[in-house]
Amino acid sequence: xxxxxxxxxxxxxxxxxxxxxxxxxxxxxxxxxxxxxxxxxxxxxxxxxxxxxxxxxxxxxxxxxxxxxxxxxxxxxxxxxxxxxxxxxxxxxxxxxxxxxxxxxxxxxxxxxxxxxxxxxxxxxxxxxxxxxxxxxxxxxxxxxxxxxxxxxxxxxxxxxxxxxxxxxxxxxxxxxxxxxxxxxxxxxxxxxxxxxxxxxxxxxxxxxxxxxxxxxxxxxxxxxxxxxxxxxxxxxxxxxxxxxxxxxxxxxxxxxxxxxxxxxxxxxxxxxxxxxxxxxxxxxxxxxxxxxxxxxxxxxxxxxxxxxxxxxxxxxxxxxxxxxxxxxxxxxxxx
Amino acid sequence: xxxxxxxxxxxxxxxxxxxxxxxxxxxxxxxxxxxxxxxxxxxxxxxxxxxxxxxxxxxxxxxxxxxxxxxxxxxxxxxxxxxxxxxxxxxxxxxxxxxxxxxxxxxxxxxxxxxxxxxxxxxxxxxxxxxxxxxxxxxxxxxxxxxxxxxxxxxxxxxxxxxxxxxxxxxxxxxxxxxxxxxxxxxxxxxxxxxxxxxxxxxxxxxxxxxxxxxxxxxxxxxxxxxxxxxxxxxxxxxxxxxxxxxxxxxxxxxxxxxxxxx
Numbered sequence: 001x002x003x004x005x006x007x008x009x010x011x012x013x014x015x016x017x018x019x020x021x022x023x024x025x026x027x028x029x030x031x032x033x034x035x036x037x038x039x040x041x042x043x044x045x046x047x048x049x050x051x052x053x054x055x056x057x058x059x060x061x062x063x064x065x066x067x068x069x070x071x072x073x074x075x076x077x078x079x080x081x082x083x084x085x086x087x088x089x090x091x092x093x094x095x096x097x098x099x100x101x102x103x104x105x106x107x108x109x110x111x112x113x114x115x116x117x118x119x120x121x122x123x124x125x126x127x128x129x130x131x132x133x134x135x136x137x138x139x140x141x142x143x144x145x146x147x148x149x150x151x152x153x154x155x156x157x158x159x160x161x162x163x164x165x166x167x168x169x170x171x172x173x174x175x176x177x178x179x180x181x182x183x184x185x186x187x188x189x190x191x192x193x194x195x196x197x198x199x200x201x202x203x204x205x206x207x208x209x210x211x212x213x214x215x216x217x218x219x220x221x222x223x224x225x226x227x228x229x230x231x232x233x234x235x236x237x238x239x240x241x242x243x244x245x246x247x248x249x250x251x252x253x254x255x256x257x258x259x260x261x262x263x264x265x266x267x268x269x270x271x272x273x274x275x276x277x278x279x280x281x282x283x284x285x286x287x288x289x290x291x292x293x294x295x296x297x298x299x300x301x302x303x304x305x306x307x308x309x310x311x312x313x314x315x316x317x318x319x320x321x322x323x324x325x326x327x328x329x330x331x332x333x334x335x336x
Numbered sequence: 337x338x339x340x341x342x343x344x345x346x347x348x349x350x351x352x353x354x355x356x357x358x359x360x361x362x363x364x365x366x367x368x369x370x371x372x373x374x375x376x377x378x379x380x381x382x383x384x385x386x387x388x389x390x391x392x393x394x395x396x397x398x399x400x401x402x403x404x405x406x407x408x409x410x411x412x413x414x415x416x417x418x419x420x421x422x423x424x425x426x427x428x429x430x431x432x433x434x435x436x437x438x439x440x441x442x443x444x445x446x447x448x449x450x451x452x453x454x455x456x457x458x459x460x461x462x463x464x465x466x467x468x469x470x471x472x473x474x475x476x477x478x479x480x481x482x483x484x485x486x487x488x489x490x491x492x493x494x495x496x497x498x499x500x501x502x503x504x505x506x507x508x509x510x511x512x513x514x515x516x517x518x519x520x521x522x523x524x525x526x527x528x529x530x531x532x533x534x535x536x537x538x539x540x541x542x543x544x545x546x547x548x549x550x551x552x553x554x555x556x557x558x559x560x561x562x563x564x565x566x567x568x569x570x571x572x573x574x575x576x577x578x579x580x581x582x583x584x585x586x587x588x589x590x591x592x593x594x595x596x597x598x599x
Contacts, residue, residue: 123390196444203430203441209390210428215416215445215491 005253013095016169025287027175029075030182031240033282037189037265038232038279045201045225048118049130049272053233054260055140056113060106060234061155061241062147062252067098068156086136091156099238103231110224119219119228137260146251152252161243174242181239185232186279193275197224205273233259271329280327285312337362338384338420338495343398343408344381345550347391353379355550356398359528361495366517366527368537369537369559370571371547377530378425380547381499384528386412386421402495408528417445421493425500425510425530427484431473435464438472438483442490449492457486460516478509486518497522502536510536534571538562546597553597566596 037054042050068090090098119135121129159177163170192198197220203211204221212218237259241251262285270281293308319326345354353376371377383395386407393571398572400408407415421442428472430438432443440456443450458465467475472483481501488496498517502510510533518540521527531537538544544561546554554561561567 021405091544196440196447199433199437199440200444202437203434206430206432209387210424211389211441212387212412213416213422213424213428214441214487215413215421216441217411246549317411 013168014044016167017294018036019167019169019217020171021234021290022287023169023175024078025290026283027172027178028290029283029286030178031236031245031282032262032266032286033182033279034239035233035236035263035277036186036270036282037185037275038236038272039230039267040270041189041232041261042225042229043267043272044205044275045229046069046114046118046222047126047205048133049126050226050229051130051260052113052136052140053229053263054256055137055144056106056230056239057111058100058144058251058256059109059140059147060230061237062144062153064099064102064234064238065153065155065251066147067102068095069154074164076279087239089158089160090156095156095158102238103234106234107227107231110226113230114223114226119222121216122222130236141256144256152250152254154250155238155241157242172244174239174244175328177242178239181235182282185235186275188229189232189275192228197221201225201247262312264311267320268316268324269319269326271326273330274326274328277326277328285315287316338526339401339595340380340384341398341401343380343383343400344396345383345388345393346396347377347393349377349394352415352522353393353550353579354383357547357552358398359545359552360528361528362543363494363526364521364524365542366521366529366540366542368534368541368561369530369547370532370534370537370544370561370567372532372570375547376550377547378499379550381422381425381528381530384415384497385409386410386415387422390586413445416491416493419492419494419513420431421488421491421495421498422497423484423488423499423501426503427477427480429472429475429480429483429487431471435468435470435472435474435483437491438487439464442487446491449533450490453492457489460489460519461486477504478506478512481505481509481513482516484522485513489520491509493525495526495528497530499530500532501529502531502533514540532571535562538567544569548597 019081035057039050039053042053056209061270082208113136117132118129121132157174164173164176165171193202200211200216201221201224203214203216206288208218237251237255240255240259246255266281266285267278269285270277270279289311292311296308338359340359343354343357344352346352357376357380359367359369359380369377379388379393382391382393383399384407388394395408398408398592399406402418402420404508406417407418407420410418430441433441439451439454443453446453463479464483464486465477472480475483485498485501501513501517505513514536517527517529529537529541537556538561541558542557544556545552546561546567554564554567556564
């Protein structure tokens with residue numbers, strides 16, 4: 001997985017390093033949280049563990065990259081009128097508009113995948129559905145690899161590696177952007193859950209048949225859950241593809257395993273069916289990872305380099321032993 | 337008017353549960369459907385509201401007509417839109433949603449009149465208004481039954497199917513539920529009342545059906561069924577020659593009597 005953590009060494013003194021580590025933890029946690037929320041929303045809406053979220057996130061980020069760099073829309077003949085002029089970086093509003101359309105593409109992709117692969121399985125054992133999503137993950141992979149030609153692609157982030165200075169600590173703008181994105185996603189999802197379709201989704205999650213008896217179209221709820229889930233994991237992938245996160249402002253195969261697997265400790269810690277759980281789980285897991293990387297680095301000789309990447313999984317293991325439904329999850333959650 | 341004719345329902349492709357059931361619910365009436373456990377009452381409700389799919393069930397023969405439209409194979413949402421709502425057995429409130437949100441799910445197909453219907457439900461059940469922000473799961477059985485009925489009312493149905501609304505309720509609450517059903521009916525909603533509590537059901541029913549083994553074995557007006565010896569004995573626990581005094585259990589001897597409809 002390469003060097004996931006750039007250790008804060010350039011600043012001196014305890015406090016700047018601590019601040020920098022904290023901000024990095026929160027930023028990475030924001031990414032994990034968005035990823036987790038995307039996972040949880042699919043689980044809440046459809047009771048399916050969506051193992052395809054990593055592949056969907058990659059595909060969504062690639063949409064973004066294609067729109068920004070190639071001046072065209074993926075797999076479509078017409079060009080993207082909103083793309084920045086060749087060779088220049090987009091302005092922030094333009095980048096956000098492109099982001100918005102990338103998310104719409106991702107949502108449509110999620111809905112199509114749901115319609116094609118999940119809907120025919122409704123009523124089948126949840127385990128079969130989970131395996132179907134694993135199949136989807138494998139099936140999306142080659143498309144993603146072909147699209148990138150295995151190479152890293154830039155996302156045209158307008159603020160690049162710029163930093164703010166705070167008490168001698170460097171606060172990268174990307175980190176702040178990730179936190180804002182997480183706050184917006186969390187707020188939007190909470191708002192959604194109070195809306196008509198959000199209430200319907202919670203009703204379907206609680207009792208599918210009773211929801212049907214109220215005239216709720218369960219198929220449409222499934223479709224919305226997958227659309228939202230795909231859009232959210234795409235946000236996570238795009239904001240993770242910004243420097244100074246390890247891939248340095250690009251989306252490449254290198255980040256796929258993180259998107260695919262790091263979400264598991266997050267949602268297991270937070271609870272499979274809890275949106276606040278995904279938020280706190282994301283922040284906690286990432287903080288554990290980042291702080292372990294920063295402050296236990298003097299023992300790298302014993303632990304080996306990159307050991308901080310296993311910290312989330314250690315946490316997951318402990319949570320599974322002690323509190324298998326997570327911190328915020330429902331206790332009697334269905335086993336898969 | 338709801339017309340079920342010769343309906344056959346099969347579960348899992350093998351278990352024949354309804355064997356040629358025929359029922360009519362005329363507009364504006366209260367029709368009671370009685371029967372013991374396993375007679376197929378709930379299956380009838382599922383068949384009408386399109387929920388058979390959830391239980392691997394299928395309507396193999398016969399038809400369900402609603403105001404001249406064949407709804408036998410319609411999706412549940414289409415049936416609710418067409419004006420048939422069901423209050424399911426066991427209440428089935430969404431426990432993790434608040435009272436208001438539960439009512440909002442009921443208004444899913446009928447957003448235009450949601451405000452008006454909401455006020456109507458709250459007027460009918462002031463108890464729900466008191467607790468409108470509370471989670472439905474924490475309410476008592478009686479309150480949940482009110483909520484389930486209120487939720488069905490949010491869709492402004494022309495026919496409401498109530499599946500065992502008296503299940504697990506204290507006698508006083510059963511009276512209350514009965515009054516509510518009467519009131520809803522008086523406002524022009526037809527009622528198909530599925531009950532084990534025959535006394536309660538027949539006391540408000542214009543017409544009643546007795547079901548056994550997936551078939552109608554007897555039907556008639558509410559009074560006629562209430563006066564019938566067999567209904568009295570098997571559904572009300574009274575006896576033909578009963579003058580009201582208590583009887584020794586020894587004299588009952590169910591097994592010696594054959595229901596007159598048993599072949």
